[in-house]
Amino acid sequence: MRVIIIEDEKPSARRLQRMLNEVQIEAEVMLHSVEESIDWFQHHEHPELIFLDIQLSDGLSFEIFEAIEIKSAVIFTTAYDEYALQAFKLNSIDYLLKPIDEDDLKKAVSKYKERTPQQQSVTLDFNDIKKLLVNPIEREYKKRFSVKVGQHLKLINIDDIECFYSENKGTYAFTSEGRNYLLDTTLEQLEDELEPYKFFRISRKFVVNINAIDDMVSYTNSRLQIKLNTFKEQDIIVARERVKDFKEWLV
Incomplete structure (x- = not known):
């Protein structure tokens, strides 16, 4: 087919x-x-x-x-x-x-x-x-997330999120304040909900915010390592098969 x-x-x-x-x-x-x-x-x-x-x-x-x-x-x-x-x-x-x-x-x-x-x-x-479709519906992307913190609900503005990542079958948002929040979603679902000019899925594990990128360094096997403003918990690597699209996304 x-x-x-x-x-x-x-x-x-x-x-x-x-x-x-x-x-x-x-x-x-x-x-x-x-x-x-x-x-x-x-x-x-x-x-x-x-x-x-x-x-x-x-x-x-x-x-x-x-x-x-x-x-x-x-x-x-x-x-x-x-x-x-x-x-x-x-x-x-x-x-x-x-x-x-x-x-x-x-x-x-x-x-x-x-x-x-x-x-x-x-x-x-x-x-x-x-x-x-004379009056087309404007595409709406996520502007905030509601997360549970103890017995409270907290709203996180999308611009305050440096990256989303998956770990131990959970999906997390990491903010510029240095906090991690567990989300009730998956990275696959997030890809269609996030503004594509601002967020990019660089690997199976990470989606990054372009405004949070501090540096980009060449890495082994034709990959790139991304350094964010605040997130330092682990290496963020652009998958080799996504390097080309990532570079196009940046410009």
Whole structure:
């Protein structure tokens, strides 16, 4: 099965790619803008299935379909309100509301595979869909976390968090005050909830805040070591396979 991802937020695209790998589907290509997608479709054989975000960095993804006739099946991946999406749900394979749930992804993929060959290619009325999104919902990212401290609840502002990390099956937030707080979430869930221009997942264990980075040093095996302003509890290493994306994220 030939599959591509069209998603302007690179952390979200990488997370979806990893989730697809877990169900034995390899996304061959990841595209991040309307312009890039149009150019790619003009010069490549079209895939069987597209995972499509609605709002890209340079416009709505429907502009791709206005410029290019595409018969690929579509699964929407979007932060838009599910009630608006209900109106055209039957015209596409499915839609996945961000942050994408693993079980929902599996069901959407199964729905695609269960379609007959005649049903695999779909034609969507993107003009009707665009009318539903005249007033698009702005993507909201986490601004604060509520954590339990003894018998009390404490609010932590997102800008005060230097990094998130996993340890002993728990997920922790480390603040500029030098405190660790246990969160009721996972790093996978956090990837879609955090502002992608501010936070980056550098490894399976760490997500770092760009504003907390104090220094970056070359490390063994073409990796990088990150030094934060306050966090000194353990080495923070950028995984080798994420070094390239990390460097792009920095600029």
